[in-house]
Amino acid sequence: MVIDRRAFLGSLAALAAPPGSLASAQSTSKVHRIGILGSTPEPTQTALLETFLGRLRELGYAEGRNLVVERRFSEGRNERYRALAKELVDLKVDVIVAPGTAAALAAKEATSTVPIVTVVAGDPVGSRLIASFARPGGNVTGMSSSGGVTTKHLELMKEIMPRLSRVAVLSNPTTTLHTALFKELEGAGRTLRVHLRPVAVSSPKDLESAFAAILRERPEALIPLDDPLIFLERRRIADFALRHRLPAASFQRFFPEAGMLMSYGPSYADLFQRAAPYVDRILKGAKPADLPVEQPIKFELVINLKTAKALGLRVPPSLLQQADAVLE
Numbered sequence: 001m002v003i004d005r006r007a008f009l010g011s012l013a014a015l016a017a018p019p020g021s022l023a024s025a026q027s028t029s030k031v032h033r034i035g036i037l038g039s040t041p042e043p044t045q046t047a048l049l050e051t052f053l054g055r056l057r058e059l060g061y062a063e064g065r066n067l068v069v070e071r072r073f074s075e076g077r078n079e080r081y082r083a084l085a086k087e088l089v090d091l092k093v094d095v096i097v098a099p100g101t102a103a104a105l106a107a108k109e110a111t112s113t114v115p116i117v118t119v120v121a122g123d124p125v126g127s128r129l130i131a132s133f134a135r136p137g138g139n140v141t142g143m144s145s146s147g148g149v150t151t152k153h154l155e156l157m158k159e160i161m162p163r164l165s166r167v168a169v170l171s172n173p174t175t176t177l178h179t180a181l182f183k184e185l186e187g188a189g190r191t192l193r194v195h196l197r198p199v200a201v202s203s204p205k206d207l208e209s210a211f212a213a214i215l216r217e218r219p220e221a222l223i224p225l226d227d228p229l230i231f232l233e234r235r236r237i238a239d240f241a242l243r244h245r246l247p248a249a250s251f252q253r254f255f256p257e258a259g260m261l262m263s264y265g266p267s268y269a270d271l272f273q274r275a276a277p278y279v280d281r282i283l284k285g286a287k288p289a290d291l292p293v294e295q296p297i298k299f300e301l302v303i304n305l306k307t308a309k310a311l312g313l314r315v316p317p318s319l320l321q322q323a324d325a326v327l328e
Contacts, residue, residue, distance in 0.1 A: 032061065032283050033068040035088030037081065037098040037107055039228035041073050044254050048272045052097070052119075055276035061283075074103070076204075076232040078174040081106030089114055095279050099272075100228065101177045104129050108140055115288045118142040119275045120268060122177050122226070124293060133293045141288040142278050143271045144295050145251075150181050150225070151188035152264050153249040156301075157221050158192050160261075160313055161247065166195050168219035168246075170210065170237065172227040173200045181225055207233055211240050219246065226251040226265075234258045245311055256304040256327055261311065266296030300324045 038045060053069070061067040070091055072084040085107040088096050096111075098104040099119040107116045108129060122145050124130045131137035133144070158164050169185060171178040182198055189196045197217040201210040214222065222241050224230045230237065231254070238259035241248040248255070251265035278291060301319075304327040308315050320326060 029066045031066050031068060032095075033070065033091065033093045034279060035070040035072065035091065035093035035096045037084055037088060037096055037103040038071065038073045039100060039103070040075060040232055041071070042232070048099075048268055051269050052272040052276050055273045056279065059276060059280045061280070074228060076229040078102045078172070078228065082109065085110035095282050097275065097279065101127055101129070102175055102228070104140060105176070108138070112139055114139065115282045116140045116142075117275055117278045117282070117288075118144070118293075119271050120145040120266070122146055123180055126180055127177060130293055133295070135289070136291065136293055137289050139288050141282075141291040141293055143275050144293050145226075145266050145271065146295055149251060149265045149299075150184050150223075153223050154185060154188045154192060154194060156262065156264060156319070157223075157247060157249055158194065159319060160308075160315055161221065164192075164194055164220055166197065166217070166219045167221045167223055168197050168199055168214045168217050170199050170201060170214070170222065170224040170230060172202055172225070172229050174202050175225075175227045178225050178227065185223070201229065201233075203229070204233060207236060214240075214246075215244065222246045222248040224248060224250045224255070224260075234260070242307060242310060247308075247311055247313060253300055253302040253325065256302045256307070259307055260304065261307050261313070262301070262303045264301045265299065267298040267300050270298040271296060302327065 036049060063069055070088055070093055072087060074080040074084060081103050089111045096107045096114055096116045098107040098116055101121045104116060104118040104121050116139055118140060119142060121129055124144050125132060129140045169182060171182060185196055197219060199210050199213045201207055224237055234255050235258045242259055248260040249262050250260060251263060252268060253263050255263045301323045302325045303315060303323045306328055
């Protein structure tokens with residue numbers, strides 16, 4: 001009989017080990033560190049992050065066991081993303097989860113080696129986050145919120161207000177994507193014969209002057225573009241719109257929940273859930289450059305019927321039937 005010397009010595013070492021130590025060694029797994037570069041820790045966004053972390057738990061990762069999560073938030077100020085991204089890189093995280101376009105761009109500027117997973121990046125090719133959806137190249141991959149959603153807001157408004165001719169568009173000049181979104185809206189506006197007037201706001205203190213600029217344009221409706229600052233100030237914007245009888249439409253359901261007329265856009269909960277497997281695959285050795293970026297497959301239309309009644313608008317029954325949620 002031939003005895004493998006290394007196996008024999010290994011068996012002796014196992015027998016000599018203290019009781020329970022072998023099982024402990026077998027159950028020990030590597031502790032991974034991921035960074036989250038978010039916009040705000042307010043409850044709505046915390047719930048989305050919990051959806052993401054919940055999916056990671058299903059995949060075998062749990063804080064306090066084999067996962068450390070470093071959270072950083074810009075508090076709606078895009079200019080803060082650069083410093084926060086550098087913090088995460090200096091902490092030597094294994095992956096940076098940068099949900100939005102501005103966060104992902106800052107993370108990409110901070111590192112060309114740490115993998116970056118985005119969740120709701122709009123036009124990731126146009127913003128040069130990735131080379132293409134099929135072959136991202138570089139160190140960025142994940143989910144995109146692209147899909148002509150902004151023009152849909154205008155179409156829905158026109159369906160409720162057939163004579164609509166002037167719409168104010170609230171945007172943040174520090175969000176590079178907004179230039180492309182406005183051009184997209186202008187194209188739809190020409191088709192629908194709706195004149196668009198852009199109004200910029202880059203900080204909370206500028207919001208009142210932005211409101212005054214909107215009123216000078218004498219619009220019949222308002223479209224606030226998707227942005228961390230605009231999201232954080234959505235209640236002030238909703239109150240302003242209602243006070244001046246301006247139907248408003250935006251991307252996320254949190255906007256009609258704050259009092260705006262409606263929202264249409266991808267399900268953010270679905271996108272956050274679908275982003276978790278990207279982190280799992282990267283932690284297991286996959287390269288972001290080889291993971292195709294996915295687009296939304298689930299969209300939500302939310303209508304605030306109480307706001308519609310306050311504005312004296314009749315929402316067509318066909319539109320109410322299409323809605324995923326009607327707030328009354």
